Amino acid sequence: MEIEGQATVKESQPPKFALLVDSEHKATEFHLFSSAAPHMRAFHLSWISFFSCFVSTFAAPPLLPIIRDNLNLTATDIGNAGVASVSGAVFARIAMGTACDLFGPRLASASLILLTAPAVYFTSIASSPISFLLVRFFTGFSLATFVSAQFWMSSMFSGPVVGTANGVAAGWGNLGGGATQLIMPLVFSLIRDIGAVKFTAWRVAFFIPALFQTLSAFAILIFGQDLPDGNYQRLQNSGNKQKDKFSRVFYHGITNYRGWILALTYGYCFGVELTVDNIIAEYFYDRFNLKLHTAGIIAASFGLANIVSRPAGGVLSDMMAKRFGMRGRLWALWAVQTLGGVFCIILGQVGSLTASIVVMIVFSVFVQAACGLTFGVVPFVSRRSLGVISGMTGGGGNVGAVLTQLIFFKGSKYSKETGITLMGVMIVCCTLPIFLIYFPQWGGMFCGPSSEKIATEEDYYLSEWSSKEQGKGLHQASLKFADNSRSERGRRVHSQTLPSNATPSANV
Amino acid sequence: MAARVLVLASILIFSCFAETCYGVISFSSLQRTLVVTASHRQGLLKAGEDKITVRWGLNQSFPAGTDSSYKTIKVQLCYAPISQVDRAWRKTEDHLNKDKTCQFKIVKKPYTNVNETLEWTIERDVPTATFFIRAYALDSDDHEVAYGQNTDAEKKTNLFEIQAITGRHVSLDIASVCFSAFSVVSLMGFFFMEKRKARKSQQ
Numbered sequence: 056m057e058i059e060g061q062a063t064v065k066e067s068q069p070p071k072f073a074l075l076v077d078s079e080h081k082a083t084e085f086h087l088f089s090s091a092a093p094h095m096r097a098f099h100l101s102w103i104s105f106f107s108c109f110v111s112t113f114a115a116p117p118l119l120p121i122i123r124d125n126l127n128l129t130a131t132d133i134g135n136a137g138v139a140s141v142s143g144a145v146f147a148r149i150a151m152g153t154a155c156d157l158f159g160p161r162l163a164s165a166s167l168i169l170l171t172a173p174a175v176y177f178t179s180i181a182s183s184p185i186s187f188l189l190v191r192f193f194t195g196f197s198l199a200t201f202v203s204a205q206f207w208m209s210s211m212f213s214g215p216v217v218g219t220a221n222g223v224a225a226g227w228g229n230l231g232g233g234a235t236q237l238i239m240p241l242v243f244s245l246i247r248d249i250g251a252v253k254f255t256a257w258r259v260a261f262f263i264p265a266l267f268q269t270l271s272a273f274a275i276l277i278f279g280q281d282l283p284d285g286n287y288q289r290l291q292n293s294g295n296k297q298k299d300k301f302s303r304v305f306y307h308g309i310t311n312y313r314g315w316i317l318a319l320t321y322g323y324c325f326g327v328e329l330t331v332d333n334i335i336a337e338y339f340y341d342r343f344n345l346k347l348h349t350a351g352i353i354a355a356s357f358g359l360a361n362i363v364s365r366p367a368g369g370v371l372s373d374m375m376a377k378r379f380g381m382r383g384r385l386w387a388l389w390a391v392q393t394l395g396g397v398f399c400i401i402l403g404q405v406g407s408l409t410a411s412i413v414v415m416i417v418f419s420v421f422v423q424a425a426c427g428l429t430f431g432v433v434p435f436v437s438r439r440s441l442g443v444i445s446g447m448t449g450g451g452g453n454v455g456a457v458l459t460q461l462i463f464f465k466g467s468k469y470s471k472e473t474g475i476t477l478m479g480v481m482i483v484c485c486t487l488p489i490f491l492i493y494f495p496q497w498g499g500m501f502c503g504p505s506s507e508k509i510a511t512e513e514d515y516y517l518s519e520w521s522s523k524e525q526g527k528g529l530h531q532a533s534l535k536f537a538d539n540s541r542s543e544r545g546r547r548v549h550s551q552t553l554p555s556n557a558t559p560s561a562n563v
Numbered sequence: 564m565a566a567r568v569l570v571l572a573s574i575l576i577f578s579c580f581a582e583t584c585y586g587v588i589s590f591s592s593l594q595r596t597l598v599v600t601a602s603h604r605q606g607l608l609k610a611g612e613d614k615i616t617v618r619w620g621l622n623q624s625f626p627a628g629t630d631s632s633y634k635t636i637k638v639q640l641c642y643a644p645i646s647q648v649d650r651a652w653r654k655t656e657d658h659l660n661k662d663k664t665c666q667f668k669i670v671k672k673p674y675t676n677v678n679e680t681l682e683w684t685i686e687r688d689v690p691t692a693t694f695f696i697r698a699y700a701l702d703s704d705d706h707e708v709a710y711g712q713n714t715d716a717e718k719k720t721n722l723f724e725i726q727a728i729t730g731r732h733v734s735l736d737i738a739s740v741c742f743s744a745f746s747v748v749s750l751m752g753f754f755f756m757e758k759r760k761a762r763k764s765q766q
Contacts, residue, residue, distance in 0.1 A: 120652070123650075123652070124688075124690035124727070125690065125727065125729075125730055127690060127691045127692070127727075129648070129649040129650055130649045130650060130651060131649055162754075162757075165750070165753070166750060169746045169747065169749065169750040170746075170747065170750065172742075172743065172746040173742075173743030173744075173746060173747065176738075176739040176740075176742045176743045176746075177739055177743065179735050179738075179739050180731055180735060180736050180739050182729055182731065252687045252688065252728070252730065253687075253688045253730075254687070254688065254727065254728055254729070254730025255730040255731075255732065255735075257730070258730055258731065258735055259735065262738070262742075265742065266742075269742070269745075269746050272746075272750075273749070276753050337652075340652075341651065341652050344661075466649065467649055467651060
């Protein structure tokens with residue numbers, strides 16, 4: 056559903072969309088079982104491609120009991136590879152955020168996916184601890200598709216449903232980390248039963264995630280589009296979208312302190328999720344003497360909880376916003392993530408298999424819901440530099456994973472149980488900075504909105520544009536967004552009079 | 564109420580002790596009554612190709628009747644200490660249920676009173692490491708009652724190294740390279756087509 060790039064499109068001929076949209080043509084509703092272009096189609100493309108990247112990045116852990124014997128790995132080698140698998144994406148996510156702001160999520164994500172697919176193919180021919188570390192490092196870059204997925208959802212869906220859209224897209228993508236713990240051992244046994252020897256079967260198994268990744272990138276390029284109104288390149292050529300300057304976009308992103316706080320706290324929900332994806336199968340296999348298959352199933356249930364828990368976080372965020380506005384989103388985020396930390400501490404303490412499984416599942420629900428709640432807040436931190444903020448937060452998630460694995464899960468210093476408990480303590484501590492997030496127009500956890508002058512959404516979002524840029528009219532999209540974001544005031548929005556030039560939600 | 568708690572507590576405590584009586588056998592309680600030797604060609608042994616000749620039998624210096632409870636003999640390939648460093652999944656534990664030293668079964672057969680010999684081809688799933696050979700004598704309940712190994716008590720002598728298969732094949736190598744190249748080339752192809760479409764729509 057593309058409109059032709061004519062500079063003379065008038066509001067009297069609004070384009071027809073399958074869903075209700077706002078003034079920026081972002082959908083204000085979310086229909087999970089539809090794949091109508093462009094909104095729901097973008098949703099399905101982004102979660103499926105992100106899912107495939109997760110499958111590839113965490114394809115090695117469930118097969119580690121085989122790989123560690125084939126490549127003669129020590130516990131230190133395994134720990135290093137685990138750190139490497141999540142460290143590449145730290146900078147890749149920030150770069151991806153900027154690329155989305157400049158080139159659009161469609162090209163940015165498809166390029167990354169196709170450029171990291173070779174790393175997955177080359178995993179089949181790894182022959183030493185170093186080559187294993189390198190392939191895991193480069194494969195891990197593909198986790199930056201998270202940023203493009205969130206950016207794409209934030210571009211396609213409006214305030215009332217953006218938390219839900221972000222939560223479901225990311226949750227179903229993160230599902231890949233759990234699904235792979237089931238898929239890889241299954242594919243491995245199938246290939247081995249056909250007749251391949253163990254040390255060859257795991258190699259062949261890696262072609263499955265690699266092919267899936269390649270095909271999902273093709274789907275994005277063929278069926279996707281950046282914005283409800285079309286692709287960046289075409290819109291830029293026709294004058295409907297202004298091309299922004301990298302230095303300004305980047306500057307406004309990194310100077311926003313809220314981005315840095317969210318980066319830290321995301322490191323202790325998503326970063327923890329990545330860490331657990333890396334260590335949990337081996338933990339169950341070694342501690343409880345299970346079969347590879349069984350350890351894989353249990354480990355999978357951690358990631359599989361994503362199918363509902365992260366979306367639930369997004370939905371909860373939207374529900375809290377409806378009643379309490381942005382303050383509700385912040386409170387819910389803090390509470391859920393802190394509880395996640397508490398259950399992590401308990402997980403390291405329990406010693407029986409059944410108790411471990413139960414606590415692990417409860418822990419996974421809270422930690423993943425916290426991820427969903429975080430991305431209920433991120434779309435509102437900046438409009439001009441949405442990509443950079445998404446990238447910083449996403450990158451922070453990976454930094455958390457790197458730090459946690461380096462401190463607690465490298466080599467043989469701490470037993471895995473102790474590492475898990477200490478990780479839980481760190482989660483609780485690193486969630487406290489959420490207290491410091493404050494929006495002048497909406498307030499923070501402990502303070503209400505600024506009452507010195509009546510701080511408005513326009514003031515906040517237009518502060519990202521200089522008066523010269525505003526003179527050129529570059530800030531129009533931010534103006535529309537500011538108006539649409541008034542819903543973040545919670546119930547108070549009904550008592551405010553809307554500005555006279557506000558356009559009501561466009562109905563088809 | 565207090566009496567019930569006491570009974571429950573004592574049942575729990577006794578069941579812990581019962582476990583040590585029935586299930587958990589410790590390696591240090593076993594007698595070394597078997598003599599095991601292993602011979603092989605010189606140099607690094609290759610998995611899937613080379614053979615090891617294993618001989619085992621009762622140590623004749625023990626009194627007759629020592630082996631009256633031996634029903635089965637289990638011969639295993641075990642990791643030497645050097646291959647256990649920084650690898651907790653190969654750790655030696657005294658409780659045999661938790662011990663992970665010996666992970667490969669060479670043979671398990673009924674026990675006979677005579678010295679036996681076996682020529683074993685090293686399986687293709689044996690990893691690259693340093694090994695020794697140990698034989699356990701099992702009773703009719705399949706519990707270990709005695710052992711023998713081809714190395715000394717510190718596991719320092721008569722060790723041998725095995726080199727694993729790589730698991731790689733030329734066809735896999737070629738497939739990896741081809742598919743990778745295809746991914747990158749197709750991306751460039753897409754970009755090229757996008758640029759052409761954009762240029763066309765501008766004209």
